[in-house]
Structure formats: structure tokens, C-alpha cells
Amino acid sequence: MEETVEKELESKEYFINMGPQHPSTHGVLRLVLSLDGEIIRKVQPHLGYIHRSIEKMCEHDSYQQIVHLTDRMDYLSCHMNNEAVCLAIEQALELEVPDRVKVIRTIIDELTRLSSHQLWWGVMGMDLGAITTFLYGFRDREMITDIFEETCGARLTMNYNIPGGLFFDIHPNFQKRTKDFLTHFKKKLPEYDTLLSNNVIFKQRMEGIGKLSKEDAISYGVTGPTGRASGFSCDVRKQHPYMAYDKVQFKEIIETDGDCLARYRCRIAEMWESMSIIEQLIDNIPEGPIKVPTKVVIKLPKGEWYQKVETARGEFGVYIISEGQKSPYRLKFRSPGFSNLSALDHMARGCKIADLVAIMSTLDLVIPDIDR
Amino acid sequence: MNWLYDFSYLTQSIHESLSGNFEPTTVTIIEMVIAAVAIMILFAILGIILVYAERKVSAFFQQRLGPMRVGFWGTAQTIADVLKLLMKEPMINKNADRFLFNLAPYIIMLAAFMAMAALPFAKGLQALDFDIGILYVSAVSSLGVIGILIAGWSSDNKYSLIGAMRSGAQIISYELSVGLSLLTIVVLTGSLQLSTIVESQADGWWIFKGHIPAVIAFLIFLIASTAETNRGPFDLAEAESELTAGFHTEYSGMKFAFFFLAEFANMFIVCAIGATVFLGGWMPFHIGDWQGFNAVMDYIPPIFWFFGKVGFMIFLMMWFRWTFPRLRIDQLLTLEWKYLLPVNLMNILLMAFLSLMGWHF
Numbered sequence: 001m002e003e004t005v006e007k008e009l010e011s012k013e014y015f016i017n018m019g020p021q022h023p024s025t026h027g028v029l030r031l032v033l034s035l036d037g038e039i040i041r042k043v044q045p046h047l048g049y050i051h052r053s054i055e056k057m058c059e060h061d062s063y064q065q066i067v068h069l070t071d072r073m074d075y076l077s078c079h080m081n082n083e084a085v086c087l088a089i090e091q092a093l094e095l096e097v098p099d100r101v102k103v104i105r106t107i108i109d110e111l112t113r114l115s116s117h118q119l120w121w122g123v124m125g126m127d128l129g130a131i132t133t134f135l136y137g138f139r140d141r142e143m144i145t146d147i148f149e150e151t152c153g154a155r156l157t158m159n160y161n162i163p164g165g166l167f168f169d170i171h172p173n174f175q176k177r178t179k180d181f182l183t184h185f186k187k188k189l190p191e192y193d194t195l196l197s198n199n200v201i202f203k204q205r206m207e208g209i210g211k212l213s214k215e216d217a218i219s220y221g222v223t224g225p226t227g228r229a230s231g232f233s234c235d236v237r238k239q240h241p242y243m244a245y246d247k248v249q250f251k252e253i254i255e256t257d258g259d260c261l262a263r264y265r266c267r268i269a270e271m272w273e274s275m276s277i278i279e280q281l282i283d284n285i286p287e288g289p290i291k292v293p294t295k296v297v298i299k300l301p302k303g304e305w306y307q308k309v310e311t312a313r314g315e316f317g318v319y320i321i322s323e324g325q326k327s328p329y330r331l332k333f334r335s336p337g338f339s340n341l342s343a344l345d346h347m348a349r350g351c352k353i354a355d356l357v358a359i360m361s362t363l364d365l366v367i368p369d370i371d372r
Numbered sequence: 373m374n375w376l377y378d379f380s381y382l383t384q385s386i387h388e389s390l391s392g393n394f395e396p397t398t399v400t401i402i403e404m405v406i407a408a409v410a411i412m413i414l415f416a417i418l419g420i421i422l423v424y425a426e427r428k429v430s431a432f433f434q435q436r437l438g439p440m441r442v443g444f445w446g447t448a449q450t451i452a453d454v455l456k457l458l459m460k461e462p463m464i465n466k467n468a469d470r471f472l473f474n475l476a477p478y479i480i481m482l483a484a485f486m487a488m489a490a491l492p493f494a495k496g497l498q499a500l501d502f503d504i505g506i507l508y509v510s511a512v513s514s515l516g517v518i519g520i521l522i523a524g525w526s527s528d529n530k531y532s533l534i535g536a537m538r539s540g541a542q543i544i545s546y547e548l549s550v551g552l553s554l555l556t557i558v559v560l561t562g563s564l565q566l567s568t569i570v571e572s573q574a575d576g577w578w579i580f581k582g583h584i585p586a587v588i589a590f591l592i593f594l595i596a597s598t599a600e601t602n603r604g605p606f607d608l609a610e611a612e613s614e615l616t617a618g619f620h621t622e623y624s625g626m627k628f629a630f631f632f633l634a635e636f637a638n639m640f641i642v643c644a645i646g647a648t649v650f651l652g653g654w655m656p657f658h659i660g661d662w663q664g665f666n667a668v669m670d671y672i673p674p675i676f677w678f679f680g681k682v683g684f685m686i687f688l689m690m691w692f693r694w695t696f697p698r699l700r701i702d703q704l705l706t707l708e709w710k711y712l713l714p715v716n717l718m719n720i721l722l723m724a725f726l727s728l729m730g731w732h733f
Contacts, residue, residue: 016530024613038534038701127613129604129698135434195695201605202697353534353614354700 013041020049024127024357027367029341031356038352043345047371054372058331063089063163063298066331071157073335074369076116077311079108082161084318087242088307089163092300092322099244100288101165106244107281108148108160109309110274111178114185115144116312116364117267117274124264124361125196128205133196140188143181147174163298165291178282182275189271197268206261210347210359213258220346221339224314226363229266230258236310248280263362297326313337313364337369377673380496407499411488415637420450422636426690433694460625465528468622472526477623477630479519484637486512491644492566494654494675505566506558506649510551513600513641516634517543520602520609520619523631527622535618538701539609542599545708546606549596550642552716556589556723557649570653577652585723590650592716594688597642599704601635604693608701643685647678651685654678 019030028049034042054073058066063085070081083105090097122137145155151171152160160167196202212222217230227234235252237245253269255262300322308317314336323329340363348356386406390399424439424447431438439446464473490509492498502508517540524536558564560581561572572578579586599606610618620631647653654674658666699707 014530023616038538125697129607129611129613130694130696131430132434132694135436139435196697199697201699201703204703205697205700352700352702354608354611354698357614 012036018356024360025367026123026360026365029365029367029370031344033353033356035353040348040351040353040356043348043356045341045344050368050371052368052372055331055333058328060327062326063300063328066328067161067163068159070333071159072368073333073372074311074313074316074337074366075156076119076366077112077313077316078157079105079112079160080309080311081316082159083109083243084307084309084316086161086163087309088305088318088320089298089300091307092303092305092320093163093294093298095164095292095294097165097292098288098290099286101290102243103281103285104166104170104290105161106248107178107278107285108151108158109243110277111144111147113312114271114274114278115141117271118144120267120312120361120364121192121196124358127357127361128202130196130199130202133192136188136192136195140185143177143184147177147181150174150177162291164294165289169290170285175282175285178278182279182282185271185275189268192268197264203261205354205358206264206362207259209260209351209355210362211257211259212343212347214256216343216346217258220343222314222343223339224311224336224364225253225266225270226263226340226343227314228253229255229262231256234315236308236315240308242307242309244281245277248277250277260358260362267364299324299326300328308334311336313366313369314340333372335369335372337363337365337367341365341370378495379675383496407489411485411499415485415488415633418640419633419636420454422640422686423450423453423632425686426636429687429690430694433691454629457625457629462625462627463622465622467528469526469528472522473622474627476519476523476526477627477634479522480516480634481630481637483512483515483519484634484641486515487641488637490566491641492570492648492653493678494673497675498567501567502565504564506554506564506569506645509566509641509645510547510554513638514543514547516638519634523623524619527619529622531615531617532619532621535609535611535615535621538611539602539619541701542602542606542608542704545705546596546599546712549592549708549712549716550600552713552720553589553593553596554645554649556585556716556720559720559723559727560586566648566653569649570655573652573655575658577650577655577657579650583726585719585726586650588715588719589723590646592712592719593646593650594685596708596712597646598689598692599708601638601642601689603635603639603689605696605698606704607693607698608704611698613698639686639689640682643682643689644678646685647681651681652677653681 013034013036016033016035017030018033019025020028025031030046030049032044032046033040052072054069057069061069067082067085070085071078073081118137118141122134125131125133125137148158149155151174152158152167212230214231217227217232222230222232223234231254233252233254238252250273253266253273255266300320302322302324304319304321306317306319308315315334316336317334319332319334320328321330344359344363347359351359387399387403390402394402427449428438439449442448442452464470487509489499490502490505492501520539521536524532524539557569557578560578561569563569563572579590602609610620615621620628623631654677656669656672656674656677658669
């Protein structure tokens, strides 16, 4: 009798499906959790719910079309994705883009990074139960999307880059509105700290949660703010400068704790850095053409090219193998979200469900980026 | 207009007119029915007002307008929502325990109704005036957790179950702090009867008269009662970003509305208890010998004082909810068992000492 009772009371692992429809997976990610009570024993991410076979589609599209497809991957850093493909094509065609293009691309890169981090900040607060942050984040992000809308007609998937330059020139208001935004956001960013960063509950929820050591970060290929929070110096902008990044002064933010709070601090500090980069460039946009003329049908010479950029989430790479046709033979994207997600199981073991949500928030996952 | 200042005129006149026409037992039954109907109407009105208030207050915190389309400034929004919920299909899981699943929302509502019966809304306006008022209210308001546990258990959903278990641990823990912080004031009043507690604050509210222990007790009560009503930052039972909707994930239509309404009713009840015990209930605000000032304060009817104080406390709770992130379950229990409870026990001792030495005002 006693034995059976004991056997009954013995805790058993059970499974729970977090997603594909779940408020804090931010898309259609499905996590299969093995739980012991509330403690997580194992996390298995399952992908495939938003797979659009973008890489395969690229093998049939012209190079101009490929650029537009990358918008649909990491939609929050669409401009950087476009840029990576354009850089690879420009490298293959040995095009030297004008200085004006370089500076404008860099400014919009950083604006995109800012808007992505603002959204991340708002959503992260919401994941932790503070819904107000969500609207604060969106309020400030709105100004950036307005700037984008004015310049290139789109707010989210911008398609502003083309191989060899930019689609259009910037709007006459661009510089003024960007400066207005900077003065506005410099006042508002400290507000983020007072609302969330300095909150006792918030600190308790983040400190020491989801630790990722430098070695693990490197072995999982974790990049971006997530990797830098573990002390892994991996900023592509610094190590392989592209566009105007070699002309500006900025710090690579590196934290050493590797926990959720470090990742949080890293992103907040990156917002300050982004603002300083924009400030250095916004008044110094050189005059000149906005694109180098290319042929209508771009054919890359036979060969292989790899280009990487730093998106808001980490290192985004494009690997093109060309057979000399108008479409690539094979095109491979290296998306930051995929590698970052792979470290989730390692970080979340032994945590509680609430911690898993916090860890996922600080990884800043965008599912279409992971699942192409 | 006398009845506005003392509802016993009104209740007495109803009682007398009924007594003239009916047998004493019939009179009692009719009076019970009148009280029950009045409480139910109050419940419905409170639900509508509080939902609207929550949406407007949250909008205010989030720099947006909130509901603006239905009615003037969106005032009819809640009514439209209720109509929508009424028309929704009540869905039940295939493997759910149908009886318990249907029972759970009613238990939660019942707990709220029962607690509301003992609240002193104004002078002479109280359905039940027990000599163990506080004990009764805190006992009854914790009945709601049974409904939550049943809801989580019967819905055949792991999220619901986790939510219900969290809620069980949470409410049972924080019940202690709520009870003990109320006891701190009971030490002063020497009575558990709610009407006596209110009367004892005629010359000053306990939060002012009771020195530091009363303030500490009030703060603990605020924290613990927020936790007891499952509201943010203690909304672990719902935790929409972790457990989708916690214990009421599987509920739809009017049954969901019951849970929703019960949350607001519970919020009203704990705020009403807090206002009654710490902030003088329907007693006006008086300052010592300022005759003129006190007369002006007396001119405001007690029922406005009561709802004003309750409204203030509800606003505080909404403020918490829309500012703080959510705690984790172990942090929640640590806060209660390692901090609030010991502080509370020491506080009672301190209060007993003060009251023994007669150092309070």
C-alpha cells in the first residue's frame, strides 16, 4: 500500500506545448517543454510553422528580387538584411557605391536598430507583465517609422536598398526629422530606465537568470547583443567595418555577466551608441549620386561570395554561389536568431516557466528570421 | 435629504411599512430579498464602472485614450462588451469535468456576493452586521480560491492547472498577511464588528491615530490584498505572457465574464475593507478642533466618503498593476513568508504594546 502511494506521489515530468500560438513566443515558434512542476527540464524548439522556403525561392529569382525577399525574414531589421544581400552582389560585381549611399545606409541601419530595440524593450516589459512599457516603446518607435515612411514609402518592410545604391534619395525632411527624433528620444530613454531598469521586481526577475558563458556563447554561435552580453566580442560593425562604420566613433558594448540583465543593459547601451552614430553622420551626408547604374538583368560572375552585417539581433550573413546565371545557384542565409535560439535549452534548464519567458525576451527572437 | 446622511431613516421606514402589512417572518424574507437584489444590482453596476475605470486608467498610464467610440467617451463600451460576451458560444473541452467546469464561476461569484453583504457602505446601510464582521469577510473572500482551483482542475488544460496551483499557493499565503494586518487594527478597536470599527474612527482614522504600526499594517494590507485578488504585479494565476490566461484559459462567453467580474468585485471588496478598517469607512475626514472644517466635511454624505476612499484605493491598485512587472512564483512566496509575515507579527506585538501603554491617540 505504502509503496503504491509513494509511487503515485513521485513527481513525474510532463510535457507542455508552448506555442505555436502563445503570447510570448512572438510568432509561431513552438517550444516543447519538459516540466517538473514549474521547473524546466528541457526545451525543444520546433520550427516549420512559418517556413516559406525563401532560400529555395532565391534560386529562381533575379538578384533584385532577392533583396526584397530578405525583408520578410527579420522584419525588424529589414534594412540590414537588404544591405547584406546588396553588399554581396556589389562585392561580386566589384561595384564601389558612392559615399552618399554609404552614409545614408549607415544612418538608416542605426535607425532600424533603434526601432528594433525599442520594440524589443516594449515587448520585453510586456512579457514580464508590465504592459505599459509596450506602449511606451511603440510611442517612440512611431517616430522612426514615420521617418521611414516619408523617405521610402514603407514603414516596416522598406525595400530601400537595391544592388548598387538606394531606390530613391532621402526626403528633404529626413535630416530635420531624424534630429528631432534624437532630441526627443534622448529625453525618453532615461524614462525607460526609471520605468523598468531600476525597478526592484524587474531586477530580481532578470539578475542571474539564463546564464550563458563566453565559451558557450561562442560554441553556440550566439552573436549580437546576446553574445556581447556574455563577453563575446562579435560586433561586425567593429571587426569588419562596412559602409560608413569605419568613419564613425562608437563603442562596442560588452558585458561579462551573461545573464538576462546583462543582455538588457547591453541593448539599452546600444541604443545610446546608435544615437551617437546617427548624430555623427546626420549633418555630414555627402552630396552625390544615390546609385551606381547596374544592368537590368544582373548576372554575377561564376564564384562564391559571403557578406555579413550586424543586424539588431546579431550577425546576418549571406552566402551566394553563382554559376554566372541571372539567379544564384545556391543562396544561404546565416540568420542570427537561429543560432541564438539554439542556446535556449542550455540557458533555460532548471529555470521556471516565468524565467523561460524572460530568457526568450532577452534573446529578442523574431521567428520569420529563424524559420525562413 | 436626511436619509442620505443616515440610511437608518430609510431602512426603518421600509421596515415599518412592511411590518404594518405582513407577518414578521414574511417581513424578514422580503427584507432579505430586497437586500440581496440591492447587492446584486450594486455588483452589476460596480462591474460596469470598474471595467470602464480600469480601461481608462490604464489608457491614462499608457498615454492613450482608451475606449472612445461607444457612447460618450466610450462609457457604453462595457455594456457592449457584456452583450458580446452574452452572445458568445460557451465552449467546453471534450475531456473537461463538465459539472465542476460549470460550477467554478458560480463559486467565485458567490464568494464575492457573500463578502459584499457585510460591508458597511454608509451609516445604517449594511446588510449584515455581525459581531465577527472582519472574520466573516476575510473567511468568505478566501472562498474564491476554491473556485479558481476547481476551474483550473476541471478544464483539462495544463496551463490552467499550473495557474490554479499558483493561485492556490498565492492566495493561501497572502490570506495570512491580510488577516494579520487587519488584526493589528482590531487590537486597537477591541471589536471585530465592522460597524463598531467605523464608529471608533469618528474622531480620526486609524491610519492617523495608530502611529507607525497602523501605517505599516496599511502598507502590508495594500500589498497582500493586491496579491489576494490576483492582480498585477501578483497576477501569476493569469500571467498571460506565461500561461496564456491561466486558470480561465478554457472559459468563454459569460462564464469568462464571471471570472472577469469577480476579479473586479474582489478588488472592490478588499479596497472596501481596507477603507473601512484603516481609512475610517464612511466617516468624514476630521481634524481635531477645526470646527468649521469639520462641519464642511460632515456636509459631504457618508456614502460619498465611503466610495471616495474605496475609489482611491482601487486607483492605487490599478496604479500598481500598470506600473510593475510580474513577480515569479518563488519570489512571491519569499516576499510573503520571509518578509511580510515576520514584519506583520512584530507589528502586531508593537501595536499591542502601544495599545497597552495607551500611546495611540
